[in-house]
Amino acid sequence: MGLDIRFxxxxxxxxxxxxxxxxxxxxxxxxxxxxxxxxxxxxxxxxVLFLFGIVMWGxxxxxxxx
Amino acid sequence: MNPSSVHLSPIDYSILxxxxxxxxxxxxxxxxxxxxxxxxxxSGRNIPAWVTGLAFLSxxxxxxxxxxxxxxxxKYGIATCHFYWVGAIPxxxxxxxxxMPFYYGSKARSVPEYLKLRFDERTRxxxxxxxxxxxxxxxxxxxxxxxxLLNQLLGWDYNICLWVCSLIVLLYVLKGGLTxxxxxxxxxxFMIVLGFAPVVYLGLKDxxxxxxxxxxxxxxxxxxxxxxxxDSASKTFQPDAWTxxxxxxLAGPSQNPMGxxxxxxxxxxxxxxxxxxxxxNFLVVQRAMAAKDMKAARNTPLVAAVPKxxxxxxxxxxxxxxxxxxxxxxxxxHLPQAIISQARMNDxxxxxxKSAVGHADTTSALKSLTSAADTSFNPAKVQALLHxxxxxxxxxxxxxxxxxxxxxxxxVILSLVKRYCPTGLLGLAxxxxxxxxxxxxxxxxxxxxxxxxxxxxxxxxxPNKSDxxxxxxxxxxxxxxxxxxxxxAYFASMWTNAMDIIQxxxxxxxxxxxxxxxxxxxxxxxTGTGAFxxxxxxxxxxxxxxxxxxxxxNLPGVKGGYIHAFxxxxxxxxxxxxxxSFAFIVCFVVTVALSLSTRxxxxxEELTGLVYSLTPRQTVEQAWFARPGTIGIVLLAVCVxxxxxxx
Numbered sequence: 001m002g003l004d005i006r007f008x009x010x011x012x013x014x015x016x017x018x019x020x021x022x023x024x025x026x027x028x029x030x031x032x033x034x035x036x037x038x039x040x041x042x043x044x045x046x047x048v049l050f051l052f053g054i055v056m057w058g059x060x061x062x063x064x065x066x
Numbered sequence: 067m068n069p070s071s072v073h074l075s076p077i078d079y080s081i082l083x084x085x086x087x088x089x090x091x092x093x094x095x096x097x098x099x100x101x102x103x104x105x106x107x108x109s110g111r112n113i114p115a116w117v118t119g120l121a122f123l124s125x126x127x128x129x130x131x132x133x134x135x136x137x138x139x140x141k142y143g144i145a146t147c148h149f150y151w152v153g154a155i156p157x158x159x160x161x162x163x164x165x166m167p168f169y170y171g172s173k174a175r176s177v178p179e180y181l182k183l184r185f186d187e188r189t190r191x192x193x194x195x196x197x198x199x200x201x202x203x204x205x206x207x208x209x210x211x212x213x214x215l216l217n218q219l220l221g222w223d224y225n226i227c228l229w230v231c232s233l234i235v236l237l238y239v240l241k242g243g244l245t246x247x248x249x250x251x252x253x254x255x256f257m258i259v260l261g262f263a264p265v266v267y268l269g270l271k272d273x274x275x276x277x278x279x280x281x282x283x284x285x286x287x288x289x290x291x292x293x294x295x296x297d298s299a300s301k302t303f304q305p306d307a308w309t310x311x312x313x314x315x316l317a318g319p320s321q322n323p324m325g326x327x328x329x330x331x332x333x334x335x336x337x338x339x340x341x342x343x344x345x346x347n348f349l350v351v352q353r354a355m356a357a358k359d360m361k362a363a364r365n366t367p368l369v370a371a372v373p374k375x376x377x378x379x380x381x382x383x384x385x386x387x388x389x390x391x392x393x394x395x396x397x398x399x400h401l402p403q404a405i406i407s408q409a410r411m412n413d414x415x416x417x418x419x420k421s422a423v424g425h426a427d428t429t430s431a432l433k434s435l436t437s438a439a440d441t442s443f444n445p446a447k448v449q450a451l452l453h454x455x456x457x458x459x460x461x462x463x464x465x466x467x468x469x470x471x472x473x474x475x476x477x478v479i480l481s482l483v484k485r486y487c488p489t490g491l492l493g494l495a496x497x498x499x500x501x502x503x504x505x506x507x508x509x510x511x512x513x514x515x516x517x518x519x520x521x522x523x524x525x526x527x528x529p530n531k532s533d534x535x536x537x538x539x540x541x542x543x544x545x546x547x548x549x550x551x552x553x554x555a556y557f558a559s560m561w562t563n564a565m566d567i568i569q570x571x572x573x574x575x576x577x578x579x580x581x582x583x584x585x586x587x588x589x590x591x592x593t594g595t596g597a598f599x600x601x602x603x604x605x606x607x608x609x610x611x612x613x614x615x616x617x618x619x620n621l622p623g624v625k626g627g628y629i630h631a632f633x634x635x636x637x638x639x640x641x642x643x644x645x646x647s648f649a650f651i652v653c654f655v656v657t658v659a660l661s662l663s664t665r666x667x668x669x670x671e672e673l674t675g676l677v678y679s680l681t682p683r684q685t686v687e688q689a690w691f692a693r694p695g696t697i698g699i700v701l702l703a704v705c706v707x708x709x710x711x712x713x
Contacts, residue, residue, distance in 0.1 A: 003092070003095050003099070005117060005249045005252055008091065008092055008095075012084065012085070012253065013256065016084060016494065019080060019084070019490070020491070020494065027489065041486075042489075
């Protein structure tokens with residue numbers, strides 16, 4: 001077919017996840033967030049996005065090999 | 067610059083940059099696949115159902131939808147879910163099970179082309195011209211709203227926003243055509259869900275959970291004027307008005323914040339408007355028509371229906387959370403309002419004191435205050451202000467005047483983003499918002515360029531040219547379409563009243579459409595003349611209905627009733643839904659009557675594949691549980707369950 005959209009989607013979200021993970025690690029949980037207990041949302045969500053990206057990428061590779 | 071605007075850090079910009087790089091990159095990567103006009107306009111019809119399904123949903127999910135649903139969630143509560151659970155889902159299922167075989171099987175390249183095959187050039191011309199114009203204006207309205215939002219929130223220059231966003235969309239659509247639009251729409255879908263989900267999660271946590279939200283909204287429902295949700299201080303609803311989807315509706319227009327009755331909701335919105343949009347609007351149908359085979363084409367709306375059912379939690383819930391937070395003391399959150407500047411506040415205070423001393427009535431006090439402060443106010447609160455003014459010091463009066471400013475519902479989703487998103491997540495949420503705008507705009511542009519090239523240019527202006535010629539025309543018109551959208555955006559920003567009129571005309575045109583398609587697909591006796599005159603009659607009926615009715619609290623003019631207000635409806639929405647119902651019925655009746663009294667111009671053979679009764683039933687190659695009909699029933703059952711859960 002040409003371009004399998006799962007590749008760019010997977011790549012983009014994996015990268016986005018890494019950016020958020022990095023931000024979360026370096027800036028820590030934001031006390032100004034008004035949530036108690038304070039959550040390091042960047043860290044958590046960064047991990048989620050990264051995993052999502054990897055899963056997408058993985059399914060694209062599996063699809064290609066089939 | 068707005069003092070409450072947000073600051074983006076380099077991290078946020080890098081997220082934005084990453085997204086932009088990817089969407090443009092996808093466009094360029096697809097350039098190699100674009101060889102014919104069919105590749106450019108129809109994606110060569112070889113895209114899998116999960117992709118077309120998500121694109122189907124995403125094309126509709128423009129930022130106006132995101133912003134608007136949160137706004138409605140605050141304004142009307144859970145009743146907003148009806149747009150999805152009563153409106154969209156049944157329509158999408160109907161499209162998949164009953165209509166896609168005709169759209170896809172007829173080999174029509176667009177919705178207007180289906181009309182030509184089924185009826186004749188008249189109906190097609192009417193539909194393609196009105197659609198082309200509408201879709202450009204829709205694109206422009208979106209673009210204008212986006213640029214205004216970015217300007218307000220980030221202080222970016224309005225013009226730069228407009229041109230840069232348009233350029234990005236132009237680049238990837240020009241290179242990769244419909245395929246590019248569809249692929250980026252899928253990307254944008256995930257972006258929107260993953261970008262906003264954390265905001266909703268954080269909001270829910272902050273509010274104390276769903277039960278706490280319900281409890282707070284119960285308090286709001288009993289005294290809505292306090293939160294500027296009602297113009298009358300004495301208005302009160304049942305405690306579940308914001309959290310029960312059906313009971314307030316069944317209790318009548320005065321018992322629900324939307325001000326509608328059951329018939330208008332179920333028939334006007336649920337049937338006429340929803341089916342009219344989801345089943346006939348080429349913007350979404352184009353995505354289904356790009357699927358790789360009939361099975362994928364029929365599954366497209368079904369695939370889209372699954373996330374659509376769950377979307378209220380993402381788009382409507384934030385509005386309800388925002389309202390609950392406003393009603394929770396100590397949260398330091400208020401539904402967004404225009405903030406009155408210091409200079410104007412002095413004028414406003416003076417105006418109130420003057421009105422109080424002069425014993426002015428609420429209406430004239432309101433008028434004077436509005437011009438002093440350059441914003442709108444809640445009449446109930448203004449009335450209270452007049453009584454309280456004499457004994458109240460300036461500082462306190464200023465607070466109360468600010469409190470009386472009407473809510474800016476459209477600002478709700480952004481206010482939540484500002485409240486909860488630290489650097490990083492902020493970039494993600496804003497990119498998600500941008501993504502939703504782009505998916506809407508790209509959708510409009512690809513639908514426009516296809517309808518122009520095939521239904522207007524090829525049909526009437528330059529037929530019988532080579533395929534290369536039409537491919538070239540398609541690219542040219544993509545550029546033209548974007549430029550026209552920018553023009554429409556400027557028009558929308560400068561002449562808001564003219565824009566309201568234009569949108570009104572679109573509503574008139576859309577209302578009767580579904581009747582024409584329904585009769586065309588399911589009654590072989592429908593004739594070309596019947597369809598065309600019926601459509602015109604339905605459109606005219608919309609205009610007449612509008613001219614003869616008005617909704618409570620509005621003055622005759624753009625809101626209707628300028629011939630004479632024979633009927634006053636409880637709310638704008640009620641007027642909308644009844645107008646649609648009326649137009650549909652008129653179109654239906656006229657089409658049937660005229661079809662019976664005119665001769666058919668097409669034989670049964672010509673109509674095979676276009677009409678239900680003349681199309682051989684498809685041989686069942688699929689297991690019974692994979693058939694669209696079965697899946698449709700299951701989805702409908704889940705939808706009913708959702709309605710029951712939030713009864």
